[in-house]
Amino acid sequence: MAKVKYYYDPETLSYRKIERKKRKTLQYAMIFLLGSALFGFLFVFIASQFVQSPRERALKRELSNLQLQYDILDKHVDDAFAALENVEDRDNNIYRLYFEANPIPNEQRRAGFGGVNRYRKYEGYDNSKLIIESNKRLDLLQKAIVVQSKSLDEIAVLAADKEKFLSSIPAIQPVKNEDLKRMASGYGYRTDPFTKVRKFHFGMDFTAPRGTPIYATGDGEVIRADNRSTGYGNHIRIDHGYGYQSLYGHLFKYNVKANQKVKRGDLIGFVGSTGRSEAPHLHYEVFKDGERINPINFYYGNLSAEEYALLLEKASLENQSLD
Known part of the structure; x- marks a missing residue:
């Protein structure tokens, strides 16, 4: 039971019962509720700034x-x-x-x-x-x-x-050093063995016994293996591509035929003395874009520096060619 409150009335010199008006009570209730709501909001706001929920902590960890x-x-x-x-x-x-x-x-x-x-x-x-x-x-x-x-x-x-x-590229010597008797003649002006007239010799002559193996100086395709070219006798021509061709003349016999693919170092024929030749030897030429060039520049593939220097010295001598 709620307490009954009284107040002293000096006019009547008596105690009177305090009567609370309903409107006043409603105001107090509203003020209380509003204060409670504001306090709760403030509490939640402050708590949210310092205290994280499990979901917030999980999201923060994920981030x-x-x-x-x-x-x-x-x-x-x-x-x-x-x-x-x-x-x-x-x-x-x-x-x-x-x-x-x-x-x-x-x-x-x-x-x-x-x-x-x-x-x-x-x-x-x-x-x-x-x-x-x-x-x-x-x-x-x-x-x-x-x-x-x-x-x-x-x-x-x-x-x-x-x-x-x-x-x-034709980059090796066509006849092995151990098979050579000598390097008879190089590229340049030489004495013709038949006319004894000084004329330009467009290849290199390698003196070797009849039947000595001759090797392809570079990869390519044999485009000729016949004796239908004046002076060369039995000869072979290889097209190496890139504008390069090599020619092997005065052969005793062939080991390849036209249109055959060859690799550098393959045995293609044997030294002879066919055609316009004074003695068994290999006449070797190199062409670039249809022009004869000095074969001496293409022996880096199988000669040492000392062997190359000796070959260069012998090739530069102006002597008599063998064809």
């Missing part, structure tokens, strides 16, 4: 983990760029230089993407800047890798062609 993953990804991208730059440097300064190809400028390797905004879908988030920058770097890395991959494909083609070119 922190994502930030860590982006940092790790950024480090991996840095490492990938560093490795790629090393390959690019060797590509420009070693591979492309060796194969006489123009280097790829850095502006082409690191070119961005023009036109529309490729990263619009990543805008409007708390970490948009981080996400956009990461995607930009990944796109640049991917494009740089594609450019480098195409460059290496080009280098592979150049390397294969270079290897074919190097194996095709």
Whole structure:
């Protein structure tokens, strides 16, 4: 039962009962409720600033983990760029230089993407800047890798062609040193053995016994193996490609036939003295783009420096040729 409260009335000199008006009571109730609501809101606000809910803590951990993953990804991208730059440097300064190809400028390797905004879908988030920058770097890395991959494909083609070119050049002596009696005559003016007139000798004569093996000086295809060329007797011509041909004259017999593919070092025939020849020997010529050139420049494939110097000395002597 609620307490009954009284107050002293000095006019009547008596105690009167306090009557609470309903309106006043309602006001007090409203004030109480409003105060309680404000206090509760203030409490929740303060608590939210210092106390996190389990869900908030989980989201914060997830965000922190994502930030860590982006940092790790950024480090991996840095490492990938560093490795790629090393390959690019060797590509420009070693591979492309060796194969006489123009280097790829850095502006082409690191070119961005023009036109529309490729990263619009990543805008409007708390970490948009981080996400956009990461995607930009990944796109640049991917494009740089594609450019480098195409460059290496080009280098592979150049390397294969270079290897074919190097194996095709007539680069060895057609008769082995141990089979030679002597190097009779070189490229240049020599005395004709039949007319005794000084005239230009367009090949090199290697004196060797009849039947001495003769070897192809480079990869190629035999285009002639016959005796239908004046003066050469039985002879072989090999087309090496790249404008190079080699000729082997005065043979005793053949070991190949026309249209046959040969490799450098293959046995193609044997020394003889057919045609316009004074004694058994091999007359050897090299052509470049249809012009006869000095064969002495093409023996780096199987002679030492000392052997080459001796051959050069003998080839420079102006003596009598054997054909």
